[in-house]
Amino acid sequence: MSDDDAVMCAGLEYAFGETRAVDGLDLSVTTGEVFGLLGPNGAGKTTAIRCITTLLPVPAGRIRVFGHDAAKERMAVRRLLGYVPQQLSADAGLTGRENVALFARVFDVPRRERARRVAQALYAVDLTEAADRMARTYSGGMIRRLELAQALVSAPRLLMLDEPTIGLDPIARTSVWEHINAVRRATGMTVLVTTHHMDEADQYCDRLALMHRGKIRALGTPQGLKSELRERRGPDDPPPTLEDVFRDVAGRGLDSEGGDFRDVRSTRRTAARLG
Numbered sequence: 001m002s003d004d005d006a007v008m009c010a011g012l013e014y015a016f017g018e019t020r021a022v023d024g025l026d027l028s029v030t031t032g033e034v035f036g037l038l039g040p041n042g043a044g045k046t047t048a049i050r051c052i053t054t055l056l057p058v059p060a061g062r063i064r065v066f067g068h069d070a071a072k073e074r075m076a077v078r079r080l081l082g083y084v085p086q087q088l089s090a091d092a093g094l095t096g097r098e099n100v101a102l103f104a105r106v107f108d109v110p111r112r113e114r115a116r117r118v119a120q121a122l123y124a125v126d127l128t129e130a131a132d133r134m135a136r137t138y139s140g141g142m143i144r145r146l147e148l149a150q151a152l153v154s155a156p157r158l159l160m161l162d163e164p165t166i167g168l169d170p171i172a173r174t175s176v177w178e179h180i181n182a183v184r185r186a187t188g189m190t191v192l193v194t195t196h197h198m199d200e201a202d203q204y205c206d207r208l209a210l211m212h213r214g215k216i217r218a219l220g221t222p223q224g225l226k227s228e229l230r231e232r233r234g235p236d237d238p239p240p241t242l243e244d245v246f247r248d249v250a251g252r253g254l255d256s257e258g259g260d261f262r263d264v265r266s267t268r269r270t271a272a273r274l275g
């Protein structure tokens with residue numbers, strides 16, 4: 001761990017009453033990588049992400065973002081990051097451009113640069129043509145890309161995405177990832193993402209942490225995690241998938257509880273807000 005890391009968490013704890021949502025989390029995210037945080041529902045991923053964004057206080061342990069202490073330098077940390085939460089963050093009654101402009105104001109993008117930066121962010125997610133339409137007319141994939149533009153307008157060094165592709169069809173999922181990667185190539189931005197989709201974690205993340213009951217249980221590259229399990233199981237077994245790695249760590253599969261309900265819940269939440 002070093003202060004050059006984009007994110008460093010040491011001994012992080014966070015409890016809701018009796019529930020120890022994050023329970024001694026040690027984590028470091030290297031500058032420039034796409035880091036995936038995987039885990040079943042309730043593993044503590046969202047809570048950890050919200051502590052790193054400074055939306056939740058840090059009751060025990062330490063978090064540094066590009067060397068800045070999240071407990072003592074909250075504003076410095078906030079200026080460095082863009083955050084796309086699980087919940088809908090776009091306003092249906094505004095156009096795409098107005099939604100992004102709102103974030104530009106909130107994140108203090110200098111007034112004279114705002115129009116250009118808003119247009120740039122919309123262009124980066126392929127929403128230039130739809131920019132002046134009401135967000136309520138957008139598809140689910142377009143809304144997610146709009147939320148990405150909202151997070152990108154402040155030119156963050158660290159982009160944090162909580163389940164960015166939940167409820168999207170495979171084409172829209174690929175499109176969201178292609179836009180994330182294009183911005184990353186252009187800017188060198190670091191990405192910290194939570195996902196339930198093992199195929200996405202495998203394909204798009206440089207490194208993964210498997211989180212279970214508030215702690216990291218396994219850490220490595222997708223290939224490294226699979227190879228390590230293969231070595232333990234022996235060459236006669238079929239080559240393990242990431243799902244197998246997860247089952248080995250957590251005692252059950254990532255998709256074995258609640259996935260469908262979460263998708264429905266998330267989709268309904270989106271529909272209710274935009275409808």
Ligand SMILES: Nc1ncnc2c1ncn2[C@@H]1O[C@H](COP(=O)(O)OP(=O)(O)OP(=O)(O)O)[C@@H](O)[C@H]1O
Nearest residue numbers: 016019020021039040041042043044045046047048
């Ligand atoms: N506001 C809250 N009040 C009480 N308990 C909470 C609250 N938010 C989360 N929890 C609990 O903390 C634990 C961790 O939840 P968290 O949302 O961080 O997990 P997660 O890994 O992000 O799960 P999911 O994939 O469902 O979002 C769970 O047991 C959850 O029920």
